[in-house]
Amino acid sequence: MIQHIVLYPIIVHLLLAILLLFSWNSIKIQKIISAAGSVLSLLVAIWLFSTVWNEGTLTIQAGNWEAPFGITFVADAFAATMVLLTAISGIAVSYFSIGTILKARLKFGYLPILHFLLLGLNGAFLTGDIFNLYVWFEIIIISSFVLITLGGEKKQLEGAVKYFTLNIFASVIFLTAVAVLYGLTGSLNMADLSLKVAAIENRGLVEVTAILFLIGFGIKAAIFPLYFWLPASYHTPPPAVSAVFGGLLTKVGVYALIRVFTLIFVGDAFLETIILTLAGLTLFVGAIGALVQNNISKIFSYLIISHIGFMILGLGLYTEAAIAGAIFYIIHDIVVKTNLFMVSGLIYRLKGTMSMKNLGGIYAKHPLLSLLMLVPLFSVVGIPPLSGFWPKLSLITESFKIENYWLIGAIIFATFITLFVIARIWAEVFWKEGKKLPTIQNFRYFHLLKLEKKIQILGPIAFLAFISLYIGFGAENIQQLAERVGTELMNNQLYIESVLGNIKEQP
Amino acid sequence: MEFLLAILIGLLYASGLYMMLRRSLVKLIIGLILLGNGANLLIFLLGRITKGKPPIIPEESKFFLDAYADPVPQALILTAIVISFGLQSFAIVLIKRAYKVVKTDDLDQMNSTDEFS
Numbered sequence: 001m002i003q004h005i006v007l008y009p010i011i012v013h014l015l016l017a018i019l020l021l022f023s024w025n026s027i028k029i030q031k032i033i034s035a036a037g038s039v040l041s042l043l044v045a046i047w048l049f050s051t052v053w054n055e056g057t058l059t060i061q062a063g064n065w066e067a068p069f070g071i072t073f074v075a076d077a078f079a080a081t082m083v084l085l086t087a088i089s090g091i092a093v094s095y096f097s098i099g100t101i102l103k104a105r106l107k108f109g110y111l112p113i114l115h116f117l118l119l120g121l122n123g124a125f126l127t128g129d130i131f132n133l134y135v136w137f138e139i140i141i142i143s144s145f146v147l148i149t150l151g152g153e154k155k156q157l158e159g160a161v162k163y164f165t166l167n168i169f170a171s172v173i174f175l176t177a178v179a180v181l182y183g184l185t186g187s188l189n190m191a192d193l194s195l196k197v198a199a200i201e202n203r204g205l206v207e208v209t210a211i212l213f214l215i216g217f218g219i220k221a222a223i224f225p226l227y228f229w230l231p232a233s234y235h236t237p238p239p240a241v242s243a244v245f246g247g248l249l250t251k252v253g254v255y256a257l258i259r260v261f262t263l264i265f266v267g268d269a270f271l272e273t274i275i276l277t278l279a280g281l282t283l284f285v286g287a288i289g290a291l292v293q294n295n296i297s298k299i300f301s302y303l304i305i306s307h308i309g310f311m312i313l314g315l316g317l318y319t320e321a322a323i324a325g326a327i328f329y330i331i332h333d334i335v336v337k338t339n340l341f342m343v344s345g346l347i348y349r350l351k352g353t354m355s356m357k358n359l360g361g362i363y364a365k366h367p368l369l370s371l372l373m374l375v376p377l378f379s380v381v382g383i384p385p386l387s388g389f390w391p392k393l394s395l396i397t398e399s400f401k402i403e404n405y406w407l408i409g410a411i412i413f414a415t416f417i418t419l420f421v422i423a424r425i426w427a428e429v430f431w432k433e434g435k436k437l438p439t440i441q442n443f444r445y446f447h448l449l450k451l452e453k454k455i456q457i458l459g460p461i462a463f464l465a466f467i468s469l470y471i472g473f474g475a476e477n478i479q480q481l482a483e484r485v486g487t488e489l490m491n492n493q494l495y496i497e498s499v500l501g502n503i504k505e506q507p
Numbered sequence: 508m509e510f511l512l513a514i515l516i517g518l519l520y521a522s523g524l525y526m527m528l529r530r531s532l533v534k535l536i537i538g539l540i541l542l543g544n545g546a547n548l549l550i551f552l553l554g555r556i557t558k559g560k561p562p563i564i565p566e567e568s569k570f571f572l573d574a575y576a577d578p579v580p581q582a583l584i585l586t587a588i589v590i591s592f593g594l595q596s597f598a599i600v601l602i603k604r605a606y607k608v609v610k611t612d613d614l615d616q617m618n619s620t621d622e623f624s
Contacts, residue, residue, distance in 0.1 A: 131583055138590045145597055149604070157605040158617045161532070164601065168539050168594055169527070175546045175587060182580065183553025232620045294623055 003060045005048050006075045006126055009083050012041045013119035020112035027106045031098045034111045038091040041118070045080075045087035052080040053481075057488075057498040059128065067500045068192040074128035076495055078327065078485045082125040082255055085331060088467060089247045089338045090118045092460035096342050097240040099456025100349070105150050105238070113150070117143035117244065124252050128499055130178055131188045133256065137174065137220070141167045144249060147241045148233065159233035166219055166229035174216035180209045181264075191499035194263050194492060203268075210265040214274070217260070221253025223312055224281040227305045231289065234304070235297035235354075239345025242297060246304050247338030251330055254311045258326065261315055262489040275316035280410040283309030287417035296354050296429065297344045299421055300337070303380065306414050307333055310395060313407065317398045324486030325394035328478055332379070332387040332471050339376035339464040346373065346457060347429065349446040351437060356425065361434020370430050372458070375465035377426065379472065381419045387471035390479065512552045519545030532602045532612040539598065543591040547584045554580025 016037040023029040052058060052075050062071040075083070094114065101110055120139035127133050141164075149160045182188060184205060185196040200206055215226065222230040230250070234242050265271060286306025293299045311333070314326025346369070348354050350362060363370045375386075382388025392411060399407040446454070471478050488494055519541050526538030554577050562578035606612050 131586075135586060135590070138594070142594060142597065145594075145601070149601060152604060152608065154608050155620050157601070157608050159620045160601060161535075161605055161614070161617060162620075164594075164598060165527070165535060165539070168598070169542070171594075172539075172542045172546050176549060178583075179546065179550040179553050182550065182583075183555075186577075188579070236620055292623075 002051065002055070003058045005044075005051055006058050006060045006073045008044045009041060009048060009087070009122040010119060010126065012037065012044050013115050013122060016041070017112045017115040017119060020115060021109070024109065024112075027103065030106065030111045034094050034115065035098060037115070038087075038094040042087040042091050045084045048075060049080045049084045052077055057495065059499050068187055068189045071132050072128035072189055072191070072499055073126050074191075074495070074499055075126055076485075076498070077481070077488050078255075078259075079125045081327070081331065081481065081485060082251075083122055085334045086118060086121045086125070086248060088464075089244065089334055092338060092342070092464050093240055093244045093247075095456055096243065096345070096460040099453050099460075100240050100345055101238055102151075108150060110147070110150055113143050113146045114244070117147065121248055121252060125255060128190050129188050130181065130190055130193065134171070134174055134178060137171060137252070137256075140249065140252060141171065144245065148237045148245075150241075151238070153236075156236045159236035162229045163233035166226075170216050170219035173212055173219070177209055177212035177216055180205075180212065184209065189499065190259070190263055191496040194266075194496055195500075197264050198266075206265065207268065207270065210261075210268065210271055211274075213260050213265070214257070214271075217253045217256045218278070219253075220250065221257060221308055221312070222250050222305050223308055224278045224285055227282070227286070227308075230305060231298055231301040234301040235295060239297070239341050239348060242300075243338045243341035243345070246300065246341045247334050250304055250308060251311075251334055254308060254330060257312065258315050258323070258489065262323070263492050263495060266492065272316055272318055275312060276404070276407065279309045279313035279316050280407050281309075282306065282312060283410040283414035287414045287421075290421045291417055294356050296347065296356060296359075296425060297341070299425065300340045300344060303340075303418060303421070304337055306418065307337075307380075309410070309414060310391065313399075313411070314391075314395055317395070317402065318490075319398055319401070320483070320486045320490045321394050322398040322486075323489050324479070324482040325391045325398065327485045328391035328394070328482040329388075331478060331482070332391060332468065335464050335468045335471065336376050336379045336387065339461060339468065340380060342457075342461050342464070343373045343376055346446070346461060349444070349449075349457065352440045352443050352445065353437065356428045358435060358437060359429045360432035361430075363430040364434070369458075372462060372465060373430075374426075375469060376461075377422050379465075379468045381422050382415065383419075385472050387468045387475070389472070390475045391482075508556060508558075509552065512548060512556070516545050516548050516552060519548065530614045532606060532614060535614065536595065536598050536602060540591075540595055543587075543595070547587050547591075550580050550583050550587065554583075 019033050020030050057076040060073045117140060120136050120143060124133055124136035127136060145164050148163055149156055184200060185193055187193050187196055197206060219226045234245055283306055286302050290299050290302035310329045311326045314322045344354060351359055379386040379388055382392055396408055396411055523538045523542035523545060526534045557574050557576045560574050560576050562576040564575060609617055
């Protein structure tokens with residue numbers, strides 16, 4: 001029963017979260033369970049990934065109900081990659097949280113909720129049922145609401161109000177879209193929907209439904225006109241929470257967009273134009289937003305928005321190479337963005353502030369640490385051997401093929417501004433002569449921490465830096481993976497056949 | 508019946524959006540609740556309304572002889588109601604906390620996270 005592996009990444013986190021809830025009173029035991037459990041979930045994710053890589057798409061029907069009637073879980077190469085990335089990012093954030101999150105937050109169930117969040121993420125990636133996807137989205141957002149508000153500081157609550165309003169609103173729109181789609185086709189299984197939507201004659205209604213999905217997922221992915229909640233909220237929680245949000249949450253939106261627009265709503269030139277336009281504008285506006293900020297955590301928030309543009313762009317171009325580029329970008333982005341927020345957390349621990357005006361002199365004081373932080377910072381720009389460079393190459397090539405020079409302009413502009421912003425961070429935070437900042441009472445500065453804590457902070461950063469170096473220098477392997485995902489996504493009959501069995505046999 | 512429901516759903520969506528655009532926190536939550544209810548009713552309507560028919564087909568019959576109720580939309584609505592109940596109760600506790608900490612329920616005053624710092 002090899003296909004049971006599909007459910008293991010979900011079950012591991014569910015059991016972990018329950019175990020963590022049972023050890024509510026002892027933070028020490030919670031820390032051990034979370035740390036060991038993250039390793040276990042990484043092993044499970046690697047197992048799932050290698051099985052999918054070697055044997056092709058795995059599917060499992062919940063309760064043995066045949067495909068279009070029951071809930072299906074599907075692990076194709078795309079889903080397995082996302083689960084693997086979730087596990088990598090999850091293990092880093094779990095260790096970083098153990099090192100940096102204050103005891104007061106841990107006491108009120110921070111770690112169980114973190115694992116519920118990872119549970120929801122894995123579920124969203126693996127499900128093959130559109131309503132089930134909605135349910136996983138709700139699990140993700142309710143866990144993220146708790147994580148963003150835990151602690152109850154003023155700025156956290158203000159950020160949370162915006163975050164939860166827009167996320168609930170996005171869910172309502174997503175639910176509306178599911179309702180309309182169910183009314184049109186009478187099915188919820190994504191593979192079955194793909195066949196049924198293609199057969200509908202009233203294309204106008206299909207387009208409206210597609211736009212509803214675009215708006216619903218677009219708010220979650222923070223694409224151009226729908227992103228305002230992100231910079232208002234992502235910098236408010238502790239850096240460990242920002243890391244998991246910045247690395248994974250917006251990518252779920254991108255994942256859902258790519259899934260829905262390569263499987264269900266395909267071959268619509270109008271939609272592709274809309275997606276391309278939004279992608280270009282997202283690149284542009286996010287970059288400009290990053291330019292004017294002073295708080296490093298806010299700069300990274302705007303960089304998230306800008307770089308979402310690259311992934312959406314790959315989807316909008318809609319060729320195998322472009323989608324492969326988008327997948328490569330997602331792989332790179334999850335690792336690097338998680339790491340960037342952890343770097344901002346480390347800078348905060350070093351100096352007690354995140355404002356660029358007050359920061360400075362880190363390189364003179366901690367040259368080795370600066371070198372470590374250099375890796376994620378320069379990876380996000382994509383200076384050639386590092387990881388951000390390779391996907392942009394295929395995206396620009398594909399944009400040239402359709403001769404859309406506005407898009408190429410947007411890509412180059414966004415990359416250039418990213419370079420400028422990171423160079424400015426490097427100059428202001430690391431090279432500039434440090435000011436004498438007033439010492440904050442009772443603040444746990446980095447140099448005051450125990451060695452054990454220092455390892456818990458630096459370990460995850462080094463781990464993710466190592467992985468992004470691997471993505472950069474072993475780009476050939478990642479490109480192979482991305483191309484395979486691209487091919488699978490563009491030939492969606494493979495997905496449909498693995499869920500529904502051979503279609504031709506059915507009457 | 509369908510016609511009336513369609514109008515009701517439209518009204519719920521419209522009033523929900525209107526309430527969300529107001530400045531008060533409480534009205535924001537009311538707006539979200541109305542929108543959620545509108546979405547639930549929409550699923551119900553688009554799942555085709557059948558009156559007084561069971562969702563079960565007799566075991567001995569091989570074909571659909573009569574109209575039957577589709578049980579799926581009702582299962583979906585039930586799930587959606589439970590989820591939105593959870594979210595709304597969280598939201599109400601959150602706005603109470605936010606009101607206590609920020610000391611205002613005017614959304615225009617809650618802009619400190621967007622300011623330059």
